[in-house]
Amino acid sequence: MDYPFQTNIHQLEKEEFIDCLYDLFHKEEKEDYDSFLDMLYGKFGKSIVEKFLKPYNEKLYAVDLKTLDKDAMGRFFPYADIPAIIDNMKANKDSTSYNNSFLYPRNGAGSFIQILYDALDSSKILMEHEVVKIDNEHKVAQLDDGSKINYEYLINTSPLNHFLGYFEGEKFSALKNRLSYNKVLVFNLGFNKKSKFTEEHWMYIPDKAVNFYRIGFYDNILDADKLSMYIEIGYGKEDEITEQDVEMQLKLTLENLHKLGIIDDDTKLEEHSTIIMDPAYVHINTETEKMVQQFKAEEEKNGIYTIGRYGAWTYCSMEDCMIAARDLAMSLCQG
Incomplete structure (x- = not known):
């Protein structure tokens, strides 16, 4: 359908x-x-x-x-x-869906990041370091190598549940524990030949007898001559995804792709990679949303801003995140 x-x-x-x-x-x-x-x-x-x-x-x-x-x-x-x-x-044609047509950068979404990076002074950009602790009272961020950075403004785009773990205090841990979300196991699969499905870009699979809920066809989007796909499998917040789980899900995925007629007996898996999105989709409910907004308002007084799909803990698009970043940058520059 x-x-x-x-x-x-x-x-x-x-x-x-x-x-x-x-x-x-x-x-x-x-x-x-x-x-x-x-x-x-x-x-x-x-x-x-x-x-x-x-x-x-x-x-x-x-x-x-x-x-x-x-x-x-x-x-x-x-x-x-x-x-x-x-x-x-x-x-017999839907023209109202928000995603039935869209524009996408020829070289991928990373193009946006590269353009921004090229316009900045690279000597002021620190890569491959992780923040492990934030002292919001004294405006100090501690990195994983033990070094400390004093900041005037701190802008977070990492997942809010991880970000809250950088602070000390009951109110931060309480909010972190309240946040609900799912995890998604993603397989990227490359096969030796095309599927009979040559027009579809993605499919939604509601049948609970099938392990994945959504699949997509890279090869149809990119007009490639071999089947390449992404597969998405949902997990709960508390679920642990082990190597054994990944192996089992890959086996199930190949079996179900065969049952659905997407691959046949002559279709062989040539390459695959695995990604675990943690978190993947945030669970929005009214009470927790009020707590998130209260946290953001309080920390903005300390020069801390948390934005983006995961930083703001919301359901939004890539362009929403870009607009939020632009608006915040303009606000801070003017302030």
Whole structure:
């Protein structure tokens, strides 16, 4: 099926389509929703939620959807009303999704970083060091080699749960423990030949019998002559991903790619690499969001700013992060 699922239910088998359409017409909307899951049922009805939205997002977030705020995905959640769905049935083409077309740098997102780096005095840039402690009272950051740096402003873009560990004090550790998120195991796979799927850029897989929730085709994006893919597998915050887990998931992934018809008996894995995103997606809920905003406001008085998707602990795009960085830089320069 084409994505978003909720605007393409006409592509389902007739009986399933009727179920979805009936439940959509008879959904029970409310002024206020208690959770992300509550919002899904209220906006889309039982069938759309239970056929795709609930199982997929449970695989993605690796958490009970009742614990997520109703606006956990912000503008990135593709809502659809009945008129839009009906219109899409006739046009058979969705033109409203936020990511159905986009521009991307020819040499990758690293191009932005390289341009910024080339414009700076490299003697004032310190690489391959890690901050291990921050004294926010005296404005001193300690590095992993024992050296200390005095700062006027400190701007953090690392994950907030890691950043909070650099401070001493109960309020910092309390907030760190409250933060919820998932981890994602990512495989990058290179095969000896193309797949029969030659047009798709990425796919969403709600079926819980399949270990991954999303897959993507680098070769189709880059017009390459061999299948190359990324595979994403969700884990909970407390889950430990061991070498044995990675080996097991790689084996399962290859089996499931074969079952789905993406690879066949003649398709051989030639290269692969593994990435563990920790954190991957932050879990946004109202109470924790208030605590995060309070922390940010208090530390800004001390010259400390934490921004970006992970630094600000939010669900946003790459361009949102770039705009936030530009705005902060302009504000500090003017101040």
